[in-house]
Amino acid sequence: MREMIVSELTQATQELVREFARFLPRLMVMLIVVLVGWLIAYILKWILRSVLRLIKFDKLSENAGASQLLNKAALPSSTELVSRFVFWIAWLGFVLLGISALGILGLQEYVARFFVFLPRMFVALIFMFFGLLAASFFSRAALLWAVNTDIPSPRLLSSAVRVLITVFTASTVFEELGLADSTMLLAFAMVMGAVMLGMAIAFGLGGQHLAQRFLEARFAPEKKPKEREDELSPL
Amino acid sequence: MAEESILTDEFLRQLINVGEADILVGVPTYNNAATVGQVVQTIRAGLLKYFPRERAVIVNADGGSRDQTPDLVRGASINDLQHSSDLYALRTLHCISSEYSGGPATGTALRTILASADLLRASACAVVSPESTTIEPDWIERLLRPVYQGNFDFVTPLYRRHKFDGLLMRNLVYPMTRAFYGKRVREPYASEFAFSGQLGSHFLGQEIWTHEVGHTGTEISLTISAITGGFRLAQAFLGAKPHVDARAADLVAAMRQTVGALFWSLEPNFSLWSAQTESQPVPTLGTGQEVTLEPLHINRKRLFGMFCSGVAELQPVLKSILSSPTLSELQRLAALEEDDFRYQDELWARTVYEFAASYHKSVISRDHIVQALAPLYRGRAFTFLVDNRDASGEEVEQKVETFCLTCERLKPSLVELWDGRK
Numbered sequence: 001m002r003e004m005i006v007s008e009l010t011q012a013t014q015e016l017v018r019e020f021a022r023f024l025p026r027l028m029v030m031l032i033v034v035l036v037g038w039l040i041a042y043i044l045k046w047i048l049r050s051v052l053r054l055i056k057f058d059k060l061s062e063n064a065g066a067s068q069l070l071n072k073a074a075l076p077s078s079t080e081l082v083s084r085f086v087f088w089i090a091w092l093g094f095v096l097l098g099i100s101a102l103g104i105l106g107l108q109e110y111v112a113r114f115f116v117f118l119p120r121m122f123v124a125l126i127f128m129f130f131g132l133l134a135a136s137f138f139s140r141a142a143l144l145w146a147v148n149t150d151i152p153s154p155r156l157l158s159s160a161v162r163v164l165i166t167v168f169t170a171s172t173v174f175e176e177l178g179l180a181d182s183t184m185l186l187a188f189a190m191v192m193g194a195v196m197l198g199m200a201i202a203f204g205l206g207g208q209h210l211a212q213r214f215l216e217a218r219f220a221p222e223k224k225p226k227e228r229e230d231e232l233s234p235l
Numbered sequence: 236m237a238e239e240s241i242l243t244d245e246f247l248r249q250l251i252n253v254g255e256a257d258i259l260v261g262v263p264t265y266n267n268a269a270t271v272g273q274v275v276q277t278i279r280a281g282l283l284k285y286f287p288r289e290r291a292v293i294v295n296a297d298g299g300s301r302d303q304t305p306d307l308v309r310g311a312s313i314n315d316l317q318h319s320s321d322l323y324a325l326r327t328l329h330c331i332s333s334e335y336s337g338g339p340a341t342g343t344a345l346r347t348i349l350a351s352a353d354l355l356r357a358s359a360c361a362v363v364s365p366e367s368t369t370i371e372p373d374w375i376e377r378l379l380r381p382v383y384q385g386n387f388d389f390v391t392p393l394y395r396r397h398k399f400d401g402l403l404m405r406n407l408v409y410p411m412t413r414a415f416y417g418k419r420v421r422e423p424y425a426s427e428f429a430f431s432g433q434l435g436s437h438f439l440g441q442e443i444w445t446h447e448v449g450h451t452g453t454e455i456s457l458t459i460s461a462i463t464g465g466f467r468l469a470q471a472f473l474g475a476k477p478h479v480d481a482r483a484a485d486l487v488a489a490m491r492q493t494v495g496a497l498f499w500s501l502e503p504n505f506s507l508w509s510a511q512t513e514s515q516p517v518p519t520l521g522t523g524q525e526v527t528l529e530p531l532h533i534n535r536k537r538l539f540g541m542f543c544s545g546v547a548e549l550q551p552v553l554k555s556i557l558s559s560p561t562l563s564e565l566q567r568l569a570a571l572e573e574d575d576f577r578y579q580d581e582l583w584a585r586t587v588y589e590f591a592a593s594y595h596k597s598v599i600s601r602d603h604i605v606q607a608l609a610p611l612y613r614g615r616a617f618t619f620l621v622d623n624r625d626a627s628g629e630e631v632e633q634k635v636e637t638f639c640l641t642c643e644r645l646k647p648s649l650v651e652l653w654d655g656r657k
Contacts (some may be wrong), residue, residue, distance in 0.1 A: 144606040154548045234403035234489045
């Protein structure tokens with residue numbers, strides 16, 4: 001009996017040692033992948049930071065209005081944030097690669113999903129950045145145009161342009177990420193519909209006299225004698 | 236070397252038929268049927284009267300007119316002139332026309348004219364606006380003679396102007412060009428000017444053609460190029476300034492063509508303008524700038540209103556361009572009553588310099604920087620109109636001169652802003 005217990009224990013221990021011996025190289029591989037991954041991610045971060053500084057990315061993000069948001073949230077500069085983000089994503093990728101090297105079946109599926117999701121996340125981030133940049137640029141262009149042509153409420157027009165482009169960007173980003181597709185589509189349609197309806201009501205009811213004058217001026221210009229005003233040439 | 240790549244095969248054939256020329260007059264056009272016939276007739280008359288022995292050619296560079304402008308140029312027959320005056324041609328006076336590609340752009344038209352002059356080895360060339368309805372035959376002589384005799388390389392015009400005409404020129408373009416480059420060229424953005432063949436070749440070799448200023452604002456870029464190249468400059472009095480076209484009356488477009496090109500020029504010429512301490516007069520042929528005083532009905536209130544609303548509405552944009560003290564001062568001004576409002580020389584000069592530095596640093600889109608200056612200029616224009624309501628021509632000129640000196644005095648502050656010392 002005693003011998004049987006000893007034999008079973010010995011067998012179990014030997015099995016454990018054998019299993020561990022089989023697992024050890026994979027663990028070593030994982031550790032190596034994680035360490036090499038850290039080094040690669042660090043080099044990637046360094047290169048990216050230098051490139052972003054070279055192309056004055058901080059200035060671009062300032063133009064896009066992203067820097068102001070980061071400042072308010074007490075976050076580092078855009079260049080630092082993007083390079084840190086890329087470092088962590090790259091290292092996380094290597095960590096997951098290392099984990100998949102362990103050969104644990106359940107985990108491998110999640111790791112594979114992560115790698116499928118990664119490019120979409122990058123594309124979504126690029127969409128978001130350029131969307132914010134476009135929103136900032138076109139809202140400023142609208143503001144300047146409205147001020148220089150003496151259109152009433154220039155800031156309202158500028159904000160409307162910014163909101164429209166931001167909403168469009170957000171819907172594109174969420175669609176790219178594949179998050180709540182139908183909810184986002186519905187939300188986008190509702191926002192757009194509300195904006196258009198609001199504008200229609202504002203123009204049709206709130207500004208009916210303005211609309212009337214505009215339409216009259218556009219399609220039935222009055223032949224009222226205008227007080228003569230000399231036009232000054234700037235040049 | 237001629238930039239033949241921008242000349243079409245058909246146009247090259249026409250130029251080859253001309254052979255070589257002593258004098259070339261270029262007329263850049265786009266839908267100018269209403270005025271171009273008369274302008275070309277006058278140019279012809281000027282050439283026949285003052286340069287009868289020289290080989291002369293009129294070159295029309297057209298931007299794709301749909302109103303038969305090129306036909307009118309070609310059809311402005313020499314016979315009409317001979318019937319009406321005692322003008323006789325001793326040589327064939329060629330008149331050729333070409334449509335350049337890429338749509339209407341003054342820069343492309345000027346480049347076509349320059350390339351033609353280079354190919355024909357013309358010794359003296361002039362550019363005349365097709366809208367110069369006040370042109371007289373002697374304008375051609377006044378522009379071309381100093382260059383043709385070899386005394387000067389670049390001749391800009393002087394006009395008889397109303398005291399309130401060309402406010403942007405008087406309040407920004409002339410004083411700033413003078414302060415930056417040290418030459419008192421009264422009309423740095425001229426629609427009529429003359430240049431030597433040597434300077435024409437120099438223009439063609441400039442890098443402006445690959446930039447936006449090579450399309451709009453080319454005129455001022457050429458003036459700056461002549462100054463920085465050390466060429467011999469002169470100014471010739473022509474006569475009354477022609478009535479301006481609708482395009483030039485658009486303030487933002489006018490600012491892009493002049494201020495945008497001026498700010499752009501500062502970058503490649505930093506070493507030159509930063510070392511320039513004071514300005515030198517440019518030889519003037521004929522009388523100086525003349526000022527007329529007939530009463531005008533101008534809506535000053537609108538200018539003031541647009542300045543105030545501009546400062547208020549553009550606050551976030553101006554904040555990224557101007558320093559805090561300058562912006563605060565502008566906001567204080569915008570809160571004043573119309574009667575108390577004065578946009579003084581020093582503040583205006585400081586504003587423009589801060590805009591120039593922000594343009595250099597590209598704090599926001601450069602085009603937006605130029606556009607953001609327009610409402611502030613309206614405030615300055617309002618002050619100019621109020622201050623000179625009852626001023627004589629001499630007084631107006633004296634005030635322009637005082638402002639120019641202020642710009643020259645404050646220029647070191649731009650150098651400090653430029654390299655970030657401030």
